Amino acid sequence: MAMARCSLLPILAAVLLAASLSLPPRAAAYAAMVDSLLPASATALSFEEGYTQLFGDSNLMLHGDGKRVHISLDERTGAGFASQGAYHHGFFSASIKLPADHTAGVVVAFYMSNGDVYERTHDELDFEFLGNVRGREWRVQTNVYGNGSTAAGREERYGLWFDPTQDFHRYAIRWSHDTIIFYVDETPIREVVRTASMGAQFPSKPMSLYATIWDGSSWATSGGRYKVNYKYAPYVAEFTDLLLHGCPAGSPPPCEGAAASATMPPGQRSAMERFRARHMTYGYCYDRVRYHAPLPECSVGAEAEAFLPSGEARSTDRRGGRHGKRHRRAGGGVDSAL
Template identity: 45%
Template sequence: MAFFIPLFLILMIQPSNASSWPPSPGYYPSSKFRSMTFYQGFRNLWGPQHQRMDNNALAIWLDSSSGSGFKSVRPFRSGYFGASIKLQPGYTAGVITAFYLSNNEAHPGYHDEVDIEFLGTTFGKPYTLQTNVYIQGSGDGRIIGREMKFHLWFDPTQGFHHYAILWSPKEIIFLVDDVPIRRYQRKSVATFPLRPMWLYGSIWDASSWATEDGKYKADYRYQPFIGMYTNFKATGCSAYAPRWCHPVSASPFRSGGLSTRQYMAMRWVHSHYLVYDYCRDSKRDHSLTPECWG
C-alpha cells in the first residue's frame, strides 16, 4: 500500500539548518578584488623561523620560544584587506591569531588600529572572533578599545574562510565570507582612524587576557599553535597614491554603505552570534566612546 505524504509535512519533519547560516548578502566584495601571493605584498616582520609556505598558504606558528608576524610592504590610506584563514583546532587558550591594520611603528604609543583577532579557546568551546578599533592612543595608558565579539556559524579550524576589513574615509566594515558582521561609521574625526596604516598578520601569546579574561593560559604541551593564511587581498589607495584615488566599496554602491540584503545578513549575525558589544557594556565609560550615542 502506497502512502502519500504532503510536501508541507515532509518539510515539517525534516531537520532544517536554515537558522544556522546567514541569509545571502547578495553582493560578494571578495570576488571584486584580485588575490596576490604572500611575497607580492608582504614580508616577514618577526619570528622568521616560525614562518613557512605550505601548498601556497603561509603558515605561522607559536611555540614556547616565539610567535611570528608579517607586514605589508606598502602603507594604505583606504582599501579592502582580506585573507582566507584556517585556525588551529584543539586547546588554543591564550593564543591570538590576528589580521589587522595598524600604524604603531610610525606612531608608537599614539597609533590607530583596526583588528580582526581570533581568541583561542579550550576543548569543546568555540573560537571568539574579536573586532576592534583604536584611534590615536592605544598603548599610551589611556587605552580605549571598541570591541565587538562574535562566535561563528561554522568551525574555523575545518577549512579556510575569508575574513576582510573594508576601510574608507567614512566607514569600516568587517566581513566574514562576504557577510558583513560589523559597520563602524565615521561620526567625528576624533573617533575614526584616518592616518595611513599597514596590514599585518601575527600569532602570539596573550595569556593575560585572550581567553575568558585570562582565566585560561597558553599550554605549550599542545604546541605548536599554527595559523594558516592564503588568498591575500590588499587593494585600495596606498599612502603614495594620488589624491584623486577613489576609495573602494564593500557594497554595490560606489559611495559605500551596505545594501538592504547586506544589512539583513548583518542583523542576522548580530541576533545569533554577537557575544559582546562595547556600546552595550554598562561597565564602560561611554563618555570616551561618544559614537555609541548615535
C-alpha cells in the same frame, strides 16, 4: 630582528573571474561581493611583491607552491608578517584556518595598524581570534582604535556559526573615508560610520596590513585564567587568498584602490543585523563598567536589555558552538568570559 621575504601568489583572480555557478554557494556569494567592491583592474600581488616576514624565523612557512602561508606558535616564539607598504583606505582580506584542539591563551590576529609610525597616536582595525579550552569554540573580536584611543577601545566580540578550525573562511576589512565594515565570508558583521563626535578617533592615517600568532595567556581566555599549554604546540594558523587592494600611502586622489563609500545593500544589512542579534557576545556600547555613559556614536535602544552591565550578552546561546597581537589589551571586562 631579521626580516625575511617569501613568495606567495594570492588567488584574487580566481575569486573575481570564476563563474558563480561553478563555485560553492558560500564562495559564489563572496565572489559577487568582492566583485561589487573592487574595480575590474584589480590585480593580484605575490607575497614577495607585497609582504615581508616580521618575526618567527622558521615559524613562518610556505606551502602549496607558495600559495599558503603557515604561522605557528611554540615555546620559542610566535610568528607574523606584514605588507611592505602602507595604505590609505581599501579592501583587505584573507582566508584563514585556525588551530584546533586546546587553544586557550592563543591569539591569531589579522589587522591593520600604523603603530610603527605613530607610537602614541596610532590607528588600528583588528580581527582578533581568541583561543579556548578544549570543547569550547574560538571567539572573534573586532577592535577600532583611532588616534591612540586604546582606552576607548570600541571592542566587540562574537561567536561563530561554524568551526573555524575545520576549513578556511574569509575575513575582510573594508575601510573608506566614511565607513569601516568587517566581513566574515560574505556576511558583514560590523559597520562603523564616521561621525563628527568621533573626531580623530575614526582611523584616518595610512596603515599596513599584519597577520600574527602570539601568546595572549595574560588576558585572552577567561581574563587570563587559562594559559597557553605548550603540550599542544605547535599551534598553526593557515592563511591563503591574501587580498591587498588599497590606496598606497601618498598616492594622489582620486585613488581607484580605495573601497569607496557606498550604501550597504539591504540584503547585506539584514544579514548583518541577524548575525549581531544571534552571535554578538560583547558590545562596548553596552558596557557600563568601562563606560558610565555610551560613547557618542553609540545608539542604544531596547536591544541593550540583551546585555549585562559588563557588556556581555545575557544569553549563552549567542556564543555559538562547534557546528553552529601582539602586545597589549586595554580595559577590564572585554575578555572575561569563555
